[in-house]
Structures are given as structure tokens and as C-alpha cells.
Amino acid sequence: MHIVVLAKVVPDYEVPAGDFELTNSRAHARYKRMMGLYDENAIESGVQLKEKYSSSLTIVSYGIKGDIQILRKAVAMGGEKLSLVVGNSDDPHIIAANLKMAIDKLEDVDLVLAGQQSADMDRGIVHGMLAEMLGFTFIPQVAKIEQDGDQWKVIQNTESGSSELKCGGKAVLSITSVPENVPRIPVVRSIFAAKKKPVDTLSEIEGDAMLIDEVLVNIPKMESVCEFLPAEDDMAETAKILLSKLREERLI
Amino acid sequence: MGRIPYWNINLGILIDAFAVPMIVIFVYGMYGHWKRIRQGKVRINPDLSKSAGKIGPVYIYALLTKGILGTRIYKKIYTGVAHGGLFWGMVILLLGTILVFLNVLFGLPVFRGGFNRWFMSFALDLAGIAVICGILFFLFRRLVFPPERLTEPKARTGFSPIVLLLGVVILTGFVVEGGRIACNGIDNGSFIGNYLSMMFGKTDAWLTVHRYMWWIHGLLALGFLAYIPYSPLVHLVLVPVNAALADPMPGTKMGLIDFSSFEDEESEEMPVLGAATLADFSQKRLLDYSTCLWCGRCHEVCPAAQTGKPLSPKGVIITLAESLQDGHVEDDSLIDSLTSEALFCCTTCAACMEACPALINQPKTIMKFRQNLVMERSEIPEMMGKANSSLELRGHPFFGTGAGPRDWCKDLNVPVFEEGKTEYLLWIGCSVTYEERAQQIAGSMVKILSHAGTSFGILEDFRCTGDPAKQMGNEFLFAELAQQNIEDFSDMGIKKIITMCPHCYNSFTRHYPKLGGNYQVIPHSLFLKSLLKAGRLRLNRESKTICYHDPCYLGRRNAIYDEPRDVVNSMGKLVEMARNRNESFCCGGGGGNYWAEEVGTRINQVRAKEALDTGADFIATSCPFCLLMLTDGAKKFTEDQKIFDIAELVALQLEER
Numbered sequence: 034m035h036i037v038v039l040a041k042v043v044p045d046y047e048v049p050a051g052d053f054e055l056t057n058s059r060a061h062a063r064y065k066r067m068m069g070l071y072d073e074n075a076i077e078s079g080v081q082l083k084e085k086y087s088s089s090l091t092i093v094s095y096g097i098k099g100d101i102q103i104l105r106k107a108v109a110m111g112g113e114k115l116s117l118v119v120g121n122s123d124d125p126h127i128i129a130a131n132l133k134m135a136i137d138k139l140e141d142v143d144l145v146l147a148g149q150q151s152a153d154m155d156r157g158i159v160h161g162m163l164a165e166m167l168g169f170t171f172i173p174q175v176a177k178i179e180q181d182g183d184q185w186k187v188i189q190n191t192e193s194g195s196s197e198l199k200c201g202g203k204a205v206l207s208i209t210s211v212p213e214n215v216p217r218i219p220v221v222r223s224i225f226a227a228k229k230k231p232v233d234t235l236s237e238i239e240g241d242a243m244l245i246d247e248v249l250v251n252i253p254k255m256e257s258v259c260e261f262l263p264a265e266d267d268m269a270e271t272a273k274i275l276l277s278k279l280r281e282e283r284l285i
Numbered sequence: 286m287g288r289i290p291y292w293n294i295n296l297g298i299l300i301d302a303f304a305v306p307m308i309v310i311f312v313y314g315m316y317g318h319w320k321r322i323r324q325g326k327v328r329i330n331p332d333l334s335k336s337a338g339k340i341g342p343v344y345i346y347a348l349l350t351k352g353i354l355g356t357r358i359y360k361k362i363y364t365g366v367a368h369g370g371l372f373w374g375m376v377i378l379l380l381g382t383i384l385v386f387l388n389v390l391f392g393l394p395v396f397r398g399g400f401n402r403w404f405m406s407f408a409l410d411l412a413g414i415a416v417i418c419g420i421l422f423f424l425f426r427r428l429v430f431p432p433e434r435l436t437e438p439k440a441r442t443g444f445s446p447i448v449l450l451l452g453v454v455i456l457t458g459f460v461v462e463g464g465r466i467a468c469n470g471i472d473n474g475s476f477i478g479n480y481l482s483m484m485f486g487k488t489d490a491w492l493t494v495h496r497y498m499w500w501i502h503g504l505l506a507l508g509f510l511a512y513i514p515y516s517p518l519v520h521l522v523l524v525p526v527n528a529a530l531a532d533p534m535p536g537t538k539m540g541l542i543d544f545s546s547f548e549d550e551e552s553e554e555m556p557v558l559g560a561a562t563l564a565d566f567s568q569k570r571l572l573d574y575s576t577c578l579w580c581g582r583c584h585e586v587c588p589a590a591q592t593g594k595p596l597s598p599k600g601v602i603i604t605l606a607e608s609l610q611d612g613h614v615e616d617d618s619l620i621d622s623l624t625s626e627a628l629f630c631c632t633t634c635a636a637c638m639e640a641c642p643a644l645i646n647q648p649k650t651i652m653k654f655r656q657n658l659v660m661e662r663s664e665i666p667e668m669m670g671k672a673n674s675s676l677e678l679r680g681h682p683f684f685g686t687g688a689g690p691r692d693w694c695k696d697l698n699v700p701v702f703e704e705g706k707t708e709y710l711l712w713i714g715c716s717v718t719y720e721e722r723a724q725q726i727a728g729s730m731v732k733i734l735s736h737a738g739t740s741f742g743i744l745e746d747f748r749c750t751g752d753p754a755k756q757m758g759n760e761f762l763f764a765e766l767a768q769q770n771i772e773d774f775s776d777m778g779i780k781k782i783i784t785m786c787p788h789c790y791n792s793f794t795r796h797y798p799k800l801g802g803n804y805q806v807i808p809h810s811l812f813l814k815s816l817l818k819a820g821r822l823r824l825n826r827e828s829k830t831i832c833y834h835d836p837c838y839l840g841r842r843n844a845i846y847d848e849p850r851d852v853v854n855s856m857g858k859l860v861e862m863a864r865n866r867n868e869s870f871c872c873g874g875g876g877g878n879y880w881a882e883e884v885g886t887r888i889n890q891v892r893a894k895e896a897l898d899t900g901a902d903f904i905a906t907s908c909p910f911c912l913l914m915l916t917d918g919a920k921k922f923t924e925d926q927k928i929f930d931i932a933e934l935v936a937l938q939l940e941e942r
Contacts (some may be wrong), residue, residue: 045679052689067678217663218673221558221761225547 034088037136038079039147039160040072040107042100046152050252058250060153066103071148073110073216075208078178079146080111080217086180089113091142093135095120095128101232109219109227120237123154123247129162130240136167138235142203144185149174149207157207164205172198175206177213288396288405288472290389292465293495300503301386307507314514315522318575324614325568343529347644352528357642361582363422371419372521375451377412378458381405382506406474410462413455413477420452434581437590438600441579447516450509457502464495523576524643530569531644539652541799542760559656559758563605563614566653573645574606583637583647588871589630593885596630598637598647605650620654625664628654632878632888633756634837634871655758669757672880677762680748682880683719693717693724694743697731702742704778709734709741709807712793714786715749716879716909722916723909726785729936730809734783736939737821741783744773750792757877764800767792771802781805783812785932787838787845787908788875794843808839810849810907813935817855823940829857831934832901834892834915835869836908849907852931856938857903862895870895872906872914879910889918897922904928 044060045067054061068076076092083090092112094104098119108115116139118131136142145167150157157173164171176195177188184201190209208214219227260278262271279285291297338346350356355372359365384405387393395405427435427444435441463481466472468491471479485491513519532538546555557565563574577599584590584599604623608616620628628651637647658664665673672682693713702710711734717727734741751766782804784790793806807815816822831853839845846866853859864870873888893915896904904919904927906912915928 047675047679047685049687049689051687051692065679212667215667215670216674218659218665218670218759220663221544221660222547222555224761225544 034086034143035139035141036079036082036088036090037093037139037142037145038072038076038090038107038112039132039145039163040076040092040094040104041069041148041151041153042066042094042096042103043069043151043153046070053252055250055252058247066100068103068106069148069152071150071152071208071210072107073148074210074214075146075148076107076110076112077214077216078175078208081214082144082178083111088143091116091139093132093139094118095131095135095237097121098234101234105224105227105230106219108230109223110217111223112227112230114231114233116233116235118235118237122237122240122242124240124242124245125156125159125162126243127237127240129159129166131235131237132159132163133166134238135233135235136163138233144178144203145169145205146178147205147207149209160205160207167203167205170200170202170204171206172200172204173207174209176209176211178206288401288465288469290385293468293492294499297499298389300500300507303504303507307511310511311514314511314519318514318519318523321609321612321614322568322571322575324564325566325571326564327568344531344533345529347531347533348525348529351531351642351644352525355524355642357640360640364426367419367422367426369419370415371423374412374414374416374419377408378416378455381409381412402474406472406478407476410459410475410477413459416455417452420448420455424448432581432585434585434599435579437581437584438597439579439603441517443517447509447512447518450505450512454502454506454509457498457505460498461495461502464491464498467491468495517578520576520578520643523572524578527572527576528644530572531646538795539649539656539755539760542656542764544761544764557657558660558760559658560650560653561617561657561661562619563609563616565657566650570646570650570653571609573643573647573650574602574609576643577602577606577645578643579603580642582640582642583645586636586640586868586870588632588634588636588873588888588891592873592883592888592891594627594630594883595624596627596651598631598651601627601651602645602647620658620662623654625658626666628658629666629669629757629876629881630878631655631876632837632871632873633876635841636837636868636871639841639867652756652758656760657758659758660761665757666881668880668882669877672877673754673757673759673762676749676751676754676759676766680766681715681719682749682753683715686719688719688721688724690718690747693727694731697728698735699731700742701745702777702779707740707742708781709739710774710777710779710782711741711743712782712784712789713743713747714784714789714909715753716913717785718747720909720913723913723930726909726912726930726932729930729932730783730785732936733813733816733822733932733939737816739816739821744777750789750797752788752792753877753879755792755796756788756875763796767797767800767802771797771800774802774804779804781807783807783809785809785909785930787836787843788910791838791842808843808845808907809932810839810845810852813852813931814848817852822935824855824935824938825940826855827857827938829902830860830900831857831903831905832860832862832896832899833865833931834862834872834896834904834906834911835866836906836911837869837871837875839907840869841867849905849931852935853905856934860899860901862899864895872908872911872918874910874914879914887918889914890921891918893918893928894922897927902927903934905931905934907931 044064048064079090082088090112091114092104092107093116095118101117104115116135118135120131122128147160161171172187172189174190175187176190179186184199185204187198189196189198262274264271358368384395388395459477462475462478466478467482467487560566581599584597587598589596601623608619631651633648635648671684675684676682713727717723748766751763755763782793784806790806790808793804833850833853850859870892871888872892912928912930919928
């Protein structure tokens with residue numbers, strides 16, 4: 034079995050709102066670049082499957098050459114090789130087309146895992162498009178994967194709970210964050226080994242861009258207003274006031 | 286009449302012949318200990334540097350004070366006195382016996398005049414009584430009312446037989462003396478012998494009793510000595526050796542790991558990172574485990590053990606001691622039996638080391654296991670793992686912070702360090718940068734240094750010293766961060782650093798020099814003291830009381846106790862908690878446990894309660910992690926803000942010029 038995990042390098046997703054700055058409608062270059070938050074969960078899920086079913090695991094990414102150093106962490110976590118399509122488009126359709134090209138080159142891919150959404154755009158649509166292009170089944174927000182005969186048994190987490198699903202054939206699964214797939218810290222010998230593992234850099238192909246133009250990107254200014262409720266006299270009354278205020282603001 | 290050696294004994298000289306097999310059995314027993322200890326690695330970096338009071342690897346001062354005089358024993362006064370009576374009584378009795386042998390062999394005149402009366406008679410009787418009292422105290426204590434520290438997590442067996450044997454040796458010695466005096470007349474000074482002889486009167490039976498008791502006493506004494514290496518009393522030999530070889534510099538020093546062999550693909554054998562088996566430890570560590578008496582003083586002072594967490598430093602050492610005794614040196618299930626949950630509970634506060642009368646380095650053992658868990662097995666508690674990842678990605682461990690790196694100084698005019706122009710680098714540190722409460726320490730220091738006219742500056746970009754990674758066991762990440770900092774410092778010509786966090790201070794002074802980073806590093810408490818002493822700061826002294834909490838990394842690890850207290854005394858009246866200075870209790874944040882989800886009672890609440898119970902108006906500390914932990918802990922008991930860093934208090938009390 035051959036598993037592919039898609040990983041994207043993004044600007045630091047934890048930069049506090051008050052400190053965030055844009056250049057050309059994108060995060061300022063001064064922010065550190067790192068692997069996407071959910072992508073690390075996907076890598077961990079992939080590594081666990083690899084260890085459980087003795088599979089092979091390839092990391093595939095679309096980005097700039099400078100990302101290779103950061104993507105080596107994914108290899109250190111358990112990937113066997115890295116395939117990077119060099120490009121800088123933000124268009125999800127183009128990204129999906131390029132990822133498909135990289136996966137097609139690998140030929141024998143059975144399962145594609147990806148973080149449920151990137152940490153920079155937060156769109157969560159590339160893997161769906163990719164599944165369509167590959168002709169694979171697509172299941173979003175997957176928390177757990179098991180092989181069940183020639184099928185995949187997956188647990189999908191939704192807002193209202195979870196569903197257990199089965200699918201046969203090849204699939205693209207978007208991975209959500211659960212305690213079971215907290216990313217591991219790569220062990221030291223894997224960090225050194227990852228430096229020597231093969232990296233395929235592929236030139237990007239021209240894909241069909243979506244018919245969308247980005248006109249403006251805006252970051253809302255965060256404002257906070259603090260209101261103190263009297264708590265000394267009657268706690269029950271204070272709780273009622275708090276509840277009504279939260280309802281007024283539609284926070285609950 | 287004077288004493289006649291071997292009086293009433295036929296062929297008494299044979300006792301010397303019996304001593305030979307006793308010595309063989311004793312030496313064989315000690316050889317067994319050495320055989321087990323030598324299975325450890327030799328020290329990676331044996332520090333044989335010459336320093337005052339050190340000969341080769343032996344620290345003479347520690348050997349004499351802690352190894353032989355056993356100074357740490359007396360921290361518990363009753364146990365200390367009982368131990369002193371037992372040990373020194375035995376030493377005096379052994380000396381008396383040697384003198385008797387010298388008298389027999391060489392005619393040394395020890396049975397004459399005042400020496401006979403005051404030493405050979407009175408002192409030896411007194412020593413015997415001291416030993417008996419010590420034995421009774423310890424038997425009563427171990428068997429009748431054992432304190433928790435002796436029984437948790439496990440009590441040591443094997444004391445009673447040898448201690449009882451010793452008691453019989455002493456009692457038969459008294460009977461022998463009584464018989465001799467009963468037959469030969471009063472011996473001035475032998476108050477026990479005289480009493481026994483008078484009690485039973487002079488009868489012919491004494492001759493027989495004396496003769497048999499003399500042989501029983503002599504043979505049992507030899508048997509007792511031969512039994513020592515096979516009993517817990519082997520600590521008589523091992524503790525002085527362990528003390529002599531223990532680095533007296535307080536705290537844990539983890540040394541350096543050479544990662545270069547990992548670069549070499551052809552390398553057949555890669556070093557084990559940390560320790561997974563007993564064989565991965567140094568001989569000194571294995572000596573630690575053999576020496577441990579299971580007295581539980583470490584258990585009693587351990588913040589984790591005392592707040593219901595799964596770690597007991599005593600338990601760790603016992604497990605290792607038993608494993609070593611059973612010959613399981615290559616057993617790699619050791620970590621699993623200790624559990625990673627327990628190993629990550631250690632706050633590395635070094636209270637166990639400070640309390641240990643046998644000078645065992647418990648935190649180093651725990652840290653070695655942690656290193657293995659993190660760097661070889663990728664096992665780390667989730668929150669610590671996130672802090673590690675943040676350190677790796679962003680250069681600081683405060684994941685999910687709402688603060689940007691410049692937030693703390695946005696309303697301040699803070700100079701940036703300029704090479705050749707600025708004297709001191711004010712090292713801000715990660716917690717002070719990213720935690721809102723701790724940011725006020727930096728603001729206060731900037732105000733103070735500006736007020737005092739100090740030439741200082743901060744870095745434009747900075748990263749953590751790497752200390753949290755090191756404490757959590759990720760030595761590799763620590764080395765990477767430290768090397769980057771050292772390169773930056775070197776490029777900027779930084780020579781003098783003021784730190785606000787004792788963890789940063791500890792890293793800069795203990796670990797950076799080994800990586801090539803040598804600086805003059807001054808903790809802010811010392812710098813404040815020097816500014817006050819030089820008259821560059823004047824404070825409005827108030828009648829308020831201030832309680833000072835000793836941070837483990839400033840106090841126990843670096844022996845800085847007085848300077849912060851002097852600063853506190855210059856602002857108000859210092860009050861002390863019951864546990865203070867080197868016996869201080871941890872805030873709970875050390876060892877990466879700032880990022881832990883605690884089980885059991887929260888350590889910071891225990892310490893905050895101790896501080897609040899003093900009734901002091903303010904509680905001062907000089908570590909941002911202590912400030913954050915105690916502030917959080919105090920919320921359970923009060924809504925008043927009582928916890929401050931000493932820099933905050935100094936800034937409040939600054940007298941305008």
C-alpha cells in the first residue's frame with residue numbers, strides 16, 4: 034500500500050491578530066514559515082497507518098523551493114520521500130491540478146491524506162477538487178482510519194457527532210485534529226536521516242484557474258470591551274444578567 | 286590491677302586468625318558492589334580539573350563534611366543525633382578494638398593511667414551506650430512508628446538482622462567487661478562494667494561466663510563486619526565514596542551530547558540518547574543507586590510526590606537499585622516500569638538532591654530517561670510536545686499566545702543593543718515577552734535601568750535560550766537554539782547580559798560555555814543589589830511586610846539567596862516562609878511543567894498558600910515562571926494581587942531624583 038500525505042507550508046498561523054501585517058494581500062514575509070496545523074495531523078495519521086500496515090509513505094507538496102527544509106520535518110516524522118511541485122499559485126484549482134500531476138507520477142497511490150484545511154487560506158477545498166480530478170472517493174473531516182478487508186473504515190467527525198463510514202477503492206481523506214493524531218516530535222536519528230532522503234522537485238503544470246479575482250483582503254481590527262457585572266450581592270442574579278447579555282449578543 | 290589482654294582466655298590469639306576469613310568475605314562482598322557498578326559507562330567528560338580541595342576526581346571537602354561527618358543527616362535532629370550516636374559509637378568502639386590489638390601485638394601502652402580510664406574504659410562504655418540508644422531508636426522508628434518517607438513507595442528490609450546483631454555484639458561486650466571486673470576488681474571509668482559486676486556479685490560462674498562471652502562477642506563482632514557488604518549497612522562504605530565523587534556544584538548538569546555521529550551514514554554504532562537501560566548510565570550513577578538507603582528524604586521534599594503525582598524520586602532510585610542488584614543491566618523495559626507519566630512530573634527543582642544525605646543525583650537520572658523518551662521514542666506529554674514544537678518553529682515555547690513579540694515594550698522607549706556602544710544586553714526571555722503578567726517585569730526593569738543610567742539595550746529579534754527544551758529532555762533542540770544564540774551574540778559583540786529569568790541565567794552560565802558562549806551574566810536580583818549598593822537607586826522604604834519565595838533555579842541551583850533578600854529588605858520588612866532558601870518548595874513550573882496538565886493537588890496552590898499564610902503584604906520572587914505560577918496558585922485563596930517580581934516592587938518604590 035502506498036499512502037500520500039499532502040502538506041502545505043504556511044506563514045506562522047499563531048501570529049496574534051494585533052501583530053498581523055499584510056504585504057500584497059498576503060502575510061508579511063517576516064513571519065516564520067511552518068507546516069499547516071491540520072497537515073501535521075494528517076502526517077501523523079499517515080505515519081500511524083504506515084507503521085500499522087507496513088505501507089510506504091510519500092509527502093507531496095505544492096510550494097516554493099525554500100519549503101523543502103521545512104517539509105523535511107514531515108519526512109522525519111515518518112515519510113520516506115518528498116515530492117514538491119514548485120509553484121506559487123493561490124488558486125485551488127491550479128494547486129489541485131499540480132498535486133494530481135505529482136500523484137500520477139507516483140503511479141501506485143492508494144490513499145491520499147490531507148489536513149482538513151490550510152492554515153493560511155482556511156478554504157478546505159483543494160483536497161475535494163483533487164479527489165474529483167483523481168477519480169478517488171472523498172471523505173472530509175476524518176478522525177480515524179482502519180483497513181477493513183479491501184475497504185477503509187473511517188470515523189468522520191461532524192459538528193453534531195461522528196459517523197462511521199466504509200469506502201472501497203482509492204480515496205482522498207481530509208484529516209481533522211483529534212487526540213489520537215497529535216503530531217509526534219521527530220526522534221533525533223530520524224531528523225538526521227530525513228536530511229538524506231530523496232526529494233523530487235517537479236515543475237508546475239499550467240492548470241485552469243478559477244474565474245475568481247481577489248479584489249481586497251482585509252483584516253478586521255480586534256476590539257475588546259470589558260464590562261464588569263456586580264458579583265458581591267446576589268450571584269444568582271448576576272448569572273441571570275450574564276446569561277441575558279450573552280443571548281443579546283447572540284454568543285449563546 | 287591493670288588489664289591483661291586475653292585474661293581468662295585460652296588461645297585468644299586465634300581470634301586474629303578468624304579475622305582473615307572475615308576480611309575475605311568482606312572484600313568479596315564489596316567486590317560484588319564494584320562488579321555491578323563498573324557495568325556503567327565511564328564518565329563521558331570526566332572533570333579532572335584541578336581545583337582547591339580536589340585530588341583527582343575526589344572532592345576532599347565533600348568527603349569530609351558530607352561523606353564522613355554526615356552533616357546532612359543532622360537536618361533532622363532526632364534521626365541525626367541517633368545516627369550520630371550509632372555511627373560515632375561504632376567508630377570509637379572500632380578504634381578501641383584496634384588499640385587492644387596493637388597492645389597485644391606491639392605492647393602499645395593503652396591500659397595505663399588516664400588514657401585507660403577515660404578512653405579505654407569510660408569512652409568505650411559511653412560509645413556502647415550511644416550505639417544501643419541508636420539501635421533502639423532506629424528499630425522503634427522503622428518497625429513501630431515509621432514515617433511515610435520510610436514506607437512510601439516501599440520500605441527497605443534487611444536493617445533489623447544486622448542492627449540486632451550489632452546490638453548483641455555490644456551487649457555481649459558489656460557482659461565480658463562486667464565479668465572481667467567482677468573477677469579482677471573495679472575498673473575506674475568502666476561505669477557499665479562496674480555496674481554489671483556489682484549487680485551480679487563476684488561468683489566463680491563469672492569465669493565461665495566471661496570465657497564463653499568473650500568468644501561469642503569476638504566471633505559475632507567479626508561476623509557483623511563480614512556481613513556489612515551484604516546488608517543495608519554497606520552505606521558505611523558507599524556513602525563516603527559517593528560523596529567524594531559527587532560534584533559539589535549544586536543542581537543537575539546534563540553535560541553535552543555529541544550529535545555528530547548521526548551525520549555519519551557509515552557509522553555502525555550510534556550513541557544512545559539519554560538512558561534506556563542501566564548500562565546507559567555512568568558508573569557514578571550506578572554508585573548512586575547502590576548507595577541509596579531508601580531513607581525517603583527525597584520523597585518527603587519532592588513537590589511531585591507530595592502533591593499526589595505518580596513520581597517519587599525514592600521510587601525511581603529503588604527501582605533502579607533493585608534492577609541493578611538483580612543483574613538486569615540491559616533491561617530496556619525499565620522506562621516503562623517507571624512510566625513516562627511519572628518521569629515527566631519532575632520539576633527539576635533539585636530539592637531531592639539537597640535533602641539526600643548520600644549525595645545522590647536523582648534529577649539527573651530522571652532527565653536521562655526523559656532525554657531517551659523524547660529523542661529516541663518521541664514520547665512526551667501533549668502540552669509539553671506543543672511547547673517543544675513552538676520552540677522549534679518559532680523560537681519560543683508559548684504556543685497559542687495572544688501577544689506579539691513587541692507587545693511588552695509598545696509604550697516604552699527601549700534602546701536596542703548596539704555593538705561597541707551598549708554595555709549590557711537586557712535579555713528579555715520568552716515568558717516575559719509572551720505572558721501578559723510577566724511582561725510587567727521587563728517594563729519595570731527598563732524603568733529601573735533607565736533611572737539608574739545604565740547602558741543597556743535589547744535584541745531586535747530574539748529566541749528563547751532553549752532551557753525549556755533541555756528541561757523537557759530535548760537536548761538536540763536546546764543545542765540548536767543555543768548555538769544560534771551564541772552565533773548571534775558573537776556577531777553583535779555581546780559580553781555582558783542581565784537576565785530576569787533564573788532559567789535563562791542557568792542556561793547562559795552552565796550550558797552555553799560548553800558550546801563556546803562565554804559571557805558575564807548577572808541575574809536581575811544581583812544587578813538591583815549592586816545598583817542599590819552603589820547608590821544609583823534610592824528606594825522609599827515602607828513598613829510593609831514582604832515574603833520572598835526562592836526560585837529553584839536561582840536558589841538551590843545557583844546558591845543566590847542573600848542578594849534578593851537584601852533588595853527586599855531595602856523596601857520593607859522581610860518575612861520568611863517555613864520552607865525557605867535551600868529548603869524552599871518549588872512553584873511547580875520547572876522541568877517544563879509550566880506546560881503540564883497536573884494531576885493531584887496543584888503545586889503552585891500549595892506554595893501560594895504557604896506564602897499567603899505568612900500574612901505578608903506582598904509576596905516577592907525573582908523568576909517570571911514563579912511569578913506566573915504563584916499568581917495563578919494564589920487565585921484559589923485571594924482575589925488581591927499579592928505576588929510581584931522584585932523588579933516590580935523596586936520600580937514602585939523608586940525615589941525620584
